[in-house]
Amino acid sequence: MDCIQNQYKFIVHELITVVIKRGRGPLRILHTADWHLGKHLEGWSRYEEQKEFVEEIIEIADDNKVDMVLICGDIFDTTNPPAEAEQLFFQAMDYLSKGGERVICLISGNHDSPNRLMAPGPLASRQGIFIMDEPRGDRYKLDDDRVLNRGQGYIELEINGEGVVLTALPYPSESRLNQVFSWTGDDRAVQESYSRRVGQIFSHLEQYYRENTINIAMSHLFVAGGQTTRSERPIQVGGSLTVLPEHLPEKSQYTALGHLHRYQIASSARRAYYSGSPLQYSLSEKDHKKCVNLVELHPGEEARIEQVELTTKKPIEVWEAEGVEEAIKMVEANKDRSVWAYLYINVDKTLLQSEIKKIKEIKKDILCINPITPEEKYEWETIKMPDEDLDIMELFKEYYRKTKKVEPDDDIIRMFSSIVNDTREKGEHDETAAS
Amino acid sequence: MDCIQNQYKFIVHELITVVIKRGRGPLRILHTADWHLGKHLEGWSRYEEQKEFVEEIIEIADDNKVDMVLICGDIFDTTNPPAEAEQLFFQAMDYLSKGGERVICLISGNHDSPNRLMAPGPLASRQGIFIMDEPRGDRYKLDDDRVLNRGQGYIELEINGEGVVLTALPYPSESRLNQVFSWTGDDRAVQESYSRRVGQIFSHLEQYYRENTINIAMSHLFVAGGQTTRSERPIQVGGSLTVLPEHLPEKSQYTALGHLHRYQIASSARRAYYSGSPLQYSLSEKDHKKCVNLVELHPGEEARIEQVELTTKKPIEVWEAEGVEEAIKMVEANKDRSVWAYLYINVDKTLLQSEIKKIKEIKKDILCINPITPEEKYEWETIKMPDEDLDIMELFKEYYRKTKKVEPDDDIIRMFSSIVNDTREKGEHDETAAS
Numbered sequence: 001m002d003c004i005q006n007q008y009k010f011i012v013h014e015l016i017t018v019v020i021k022r023g024r025g026p027l028r029i030l031h032t033a034d035w036h037l038g039k040h041l042e043g044w045s046r047y048e049e050q051k052e053f054v055e056e057i058i059e060i061a062d063d064n065k066v067d068m069v070l071i072c073g074d075i076f077d078t079t080n081p082p083a084e085a086e087q088l089f090f091q092a093m094d095y096l097s098k099g100g101e102r103v104i105c106l107i108s109g110n111h112d113s114p115n116r117l118m119a120p121g122p123l124a125s126r127q128g129i130f131i132m133d134e135p136r137g138d139r140y141k142l143d144d145d146r147v148l149n150r151g152q153g154y155i156e157l158e159i160n161g162e163g164v165v166l167t168a169l170p171y172p173s174e175s176r177l178n179q180v181f182s183w184t185g186d187d188r189a190v191q192e193s194y195s196r197r198v199g200q201i202f203s204h205l206e207q208y209y210r211e212n213t214i215n216i217a218m219s220h221l222f223v224a225g226g227q228t229t230r231s232e233r234p235i236q237v238g239g240s241l242t243v244l245p246e247h248l249p250e251k252s253q254y255t256a257l258g259h260l261h262r263y264q265i266a267s268s269a270r271r272a273y274y275s276g277s278p279l280q281y282s283l284s285e286k287d288h289k290k291c292v293n294l295v296e297l298h299p300g301e302e303a304r305i306e307q308v309e310l311t312t313k314k315p316i317e318v319w320e321a322e323g324v325e326e327a328i329k330m331v332e333a334n335k336d337r338s339v340w341a342y343l344y345i346n347v348d349k350t351l352l353q354s355e356i357k358k359i360k361e362i363k364k365d366i367l368c369i370n371p372i373t374p375e376e377k378y379e380w381e382t383i384k385m386p387d388e389d390l391d392i393m394e395l396f397k398e399y400y401r402k403t404k405k406v407e408p409d410d411d412i413i414r415m416f417s418s419i420v421n422d423t424r425e426k427g428e429h430d431e432t433a434a435s
Numbered sequence: 436m437d438c439i440q441n442q443y444k445f446i447v448h449e450l451i452t453v454v455i456k457r458g459r460g461p462l463r464i465l466h467t468a469d470w471h472l473g474k475h476l477e478g479w480s481r482y483e484e485q486k487e488f489v490e491e492i493i494e495i496a497d498d499n500k501v502d503m504v505l506i507c508g509d510i511f512d513t514t515n516p517p518a519e520a521e522q523l524f525f526q527a528m529d530y531l532s533k534g535g536e537r538v539i540c541l542i543s544g545n546h547d548s549p550n551r552l553m554a555p556g557p558l559a560s561r562q563g564i565f566i567m568d569e570p571r572g573d574r575y576k577l578d579d580d581r582v583l584n585r586g587q588g589y590i591e592l593e594i595n596g597e598g599v600v601l602t603a604l605p606y607p608s609e610s611r612l613n614q615v616f617s618w619t620g621d622d623r624a625v626q627e628s629y630s631r632r633v634g635q636i637f638s639h640l641e642q643y644y645r646e647n648t649i650n651i652a653m654s655h656l657f658v659a660g661g662q663t664t665r666s667e668r669p670i671q672v673g674g675s676l677t678v679l680p681e682h683l684p685e686k687s688q689y690t691a692l693g694h695l696h697r698y699q700i701a702s703s704a705r706r707a708y709y710s711g712s713p714l715q716y717s718l719s720e721k722d723h724k725k726c727v728n729l730v731e732l733h734p735g736e737e738a739r740i741e742q743v744e745l746t747t748k749k750p751i752e753v754w755e756a757e758g759v760e761e762a763i764k765m766v767e768a769n770k771d772r773s774v775w776a777y778l779y780i781n782v783d784k785t786l787l788q789s790e791i792k793k794i795k796e797i798k799k800d801i802l803c804i805n806p807i808t809p810e811e812k813y814e815w816e817t818i819k820m821p822d823e824d825l826d827i828m829e830l831f832k833e834y835y836r837k838t839k840k841v842e843p844d845d846d847i848i849r850m851f852s853s854i855v856n857d858t859r860e861k862g863e864h865d866e867t868a869a870s
Contacts, residue, residue: 094561115522119525
């Protein structure tokens with residue numbers, strides 16, 4: 001009798017579990033990154049396009065009943081963004097959060113000033129917008145009711161009755177790794193490679209994951225093997241600031257990344273994805289489809305990931321013409337299309353100012369008008385089909401080969417690498433000091 | 436019988452009115468201005484002192500059960516404040532608003548970038564922090580529940596069951612008056628004097644006042660006759676950007692002003708007050724007591740105004756010594772006092788680098804060490820006792836007299852005035868363009 005009763009109890013319990021699970025539905029996440037608010041292209045503002053993609057992302061979030069938005073760094077293009085970009089940011093946050101209903105988590109990238117980005121944190125966190133990791137005061141009510149727990153690098157939330165643990169690592173510059181993450185351990189550890197140290201941080205943060213919670217991670221970094229474009233400011237020199245896939249979070253069900261502007265899987269084994277930027281930000285991105293990632297999650301289950309393509313309102317194009325006459329015809333034919341055009345004209349002699357003026361009169365927002373003489377043909381080919389994996393070190397080697405007619409030796413390469421790194425670290429310090 | 440009943444009814448109604456009025460208690464306002472977050476003094480940061488006055492103002496607001504805080508412009512010292520200043524601002528807003536409980540209204544001054552200040556408006560207004568007049572979206576719930584009505588230049592709130600109408604005019608620069616307040620009327624009106632146009636705006640806004648509401652106003656401007664110091668960036672040239680008391684709001688029960696750093700009554704007849712800045716920001720403010728104003732208001736009644744003095748944690752002082760030896764003794768005797776000291780030393784010969792070094796070693800944060808030769812004695816007297824009403828036009832006239840040995844004629848004065856105004860307008864435009 002007891003046995004039968006227990007069996008019933010078990011069945012009822014199982015049924016309830018299933019019903020609750022079904023009832024809860026999945027957690028729906030929208031993953032985006034690299035908004036670069038305030039960015040220009042050849043001196044032209046992208047503000048109008050940025051307003052448009054913000055609108056589109058809000059629409060996608062609404063249509064897909066998104067519960068949580070992750071914005072993985074490089075939200076602004078500079079550490080000191082124009083007021084217009086800040087206005088767009090705050091308006092976007094307010095609309096995207098539906099006035100506080102939908103949770104947003106964001107981190108700084110290598111373009112952002114972490115301090116400036118985190119400044120509005122106290123106000124933002126009260127309506128479910130969490131700038132990881134802003135310094136928090138300890139007065140009055142902290143955050144909003146959905147926050148169960150919070151500390152450096154992680155937040156635990158309750159969304160639709162489901163526990164969600166998000167670990168977050170804002171862009172870890174060399175100097176930031178040393179300053180902020182001093183808890184990574186002993187001197188020896190600090191001496192170890194960048195990638196290993198990043199891995200240690202992720203491992204440390206994974207302690208907050210639990211079996212019955214949805215476990216996710218977000219960061220802004222360059223995963224070794226990723227496909228770059230020309231508009232990410234390189235954070236790796238000679239590979240020293242790349243992170244190996246094996247050092248990405250191990251137990252995260254979905255790791256949302258920012259930095260690379262092209263949508264890509266950073267590591268299948270580690271379930272790590274780049275959403276890419278929402279706009280084509282440089283010539284080398286001219287054929288990229290842009291998207292956001294929609295992710296559906298249940299505790300302990302595999303994530304369902306869907307790419308949602310964004311409409312490209314004003315794509316980047318390269319136009320190549322044989323001679324000025326053809327160029328003018330080409331511009332005339334395309335003058336009403338909404339495109340950012342780089343115009344290259346094969347010529348025997350240099351272009352006249354009057355010819356340039358005439359072309360610009362036909363299409364005011366043409367980006368560049370470049371004459372190409374037969375001798376420049378080779379260079380032009382490299383521009384047209386940029387080697388997207390070329391990093392600053394490769395460019396240096398190529399330059400060295402061309403000018404010195406020999407390969408640079410190891411000493412030279414090491415010296416160059418250390419100069420570049422020093423300059424960058426100094427730049428970061430200057431920004432910190434200036435802030 | 437009916438008559439007696441009616442009499443009773445009347446008495447009961449009167450009693451209820453009295454009880455409700457008593458029950459409601461007054462509206463308690465804290466009025467402050469000119470925080471100048473991010474400001475330096477002779478290259479020294481005032482950040483620590485600014486953190487302290489923010490703390491003190493929060494304490495005063497808490498102790499006095501303040502319902503509403505008015506911050507009347509020049510919240511930041513520059514249009515592009517450092518991240519540190521922004522962090523202090525947001526933290527202050529969060530604490531001062533008690534996480535959304537207490538209403539805060541703020542406006543931009545001539546030092547602020549209106550666009551940058553208003554950027555976080557969408558988030559801020561949801562927790563009762565109103566940056567007048569930030570552009571507002573029309574999606575989702577607007578503002579918070581206390582807002583009954585809102586439009587350009589005014590907001591109507593319900594606080595403790597009492598209706599409060601606040602009209603607000605952020606710093607009205609010449610160009611802003613023309614751009615934003617184009618509704619002031621016809622071309623002729625625009626040609627009229629600055630003061631009259633400001634008066635027209637206030638008159639226009641007063642239509643929102645009602646008999647049964649508490650009616651107040653806030654602005655950032657220079658009221659003719661006000662006592663200046665050397666740390667307000669002058670907004671008046673030859674008097675053209677001053678506002679006559681008769682053009683201040685007529686029906687406001689209390690008009691809270693910012694711009695002048697010294698506490699003062701701008702106009703008794705118009706019930707307009709400057710709270711002054713919370714810190715001594717320049718040498719000419721060295722003897723100022725700093726304060727905030729506490730104001731108690733009932734509809735239709737006279738305001739009860741109380742100055743609450745702020746503690747001066749690090750006052751500005753001028754030390755004058757006869758010779759280097761006395762100077763060293765003086766610095767030695769005062770080395771542990773928390774003061775910003777300008778040291779003037781009467782000398783016959785110039786100071787040696789070694790002497791300057793010695794003094795600085797005794798007191799690191801000494802602001803200036805100035806030797807005064809007998810010939811410089813006259814200039815020094817003017818520094819020590821600055822003529823606080825001297826504006827840029829007066830300085831120009833004095834300079835002209837000294838160098839040309841004649842009085843400048845009207846043409847010269849007009850030309851100088853227009854150059855100064857043009858430069859300022861250009862500065863504003865550049866900022867707008869840059870933003």
